[in-house]
Amino acid sequence: MEDNKEKEIHRAVNPGDVISEEPQTVEEKAQQLAVDSPDITGDHIQVPTYFVVKEPNGEEKALHHVKDAEEISDVIRQARVDEEGNRVW
Template sequence: MNNSTENENKRVLNEGDRIKEENQTVEEKSKQIAVDTWDIVGHEVVPTYFIVENEDGSQKALHHIKDAEEISDTIRQARTDENGERKWW
């Protein structure tokens, strides 16, 4: 691990936020949990990585903190119709 990744990992709030080995497979990343807790509302589970499918069918893992902007962009893109018009449900 390089120094910048080590420094980033020292500043995490939850152990699950930590970016582990960069060379993990998408499947390995998909199993990591950032937060697993019970509260008054119920059981809350937040994955460390969100798995998204690219246009070519390949998958990639987006870290819920480091890649938050790309996750938001992906969600916005998913909510558009075939003409590129945003659809709100």
């Protein structure tokens, strides 16, 4: 019975907020959208489920937009702009 309750809870949330239990590659995660719909102004909004960042060792890591929000904020704070106005991460 508890399994059904848990599944019901997941149906109530945004599907992009649910983290898949199936193993996925960084590339597969990078293609998922949490939001893909028009907003109240009519603009079409797309929000990725995962934000892919490069670790200092060069390895890519997929950060979930809800679960890893604090780490995503930390990465954004580390962004710098070079002399030509290009953002450097």
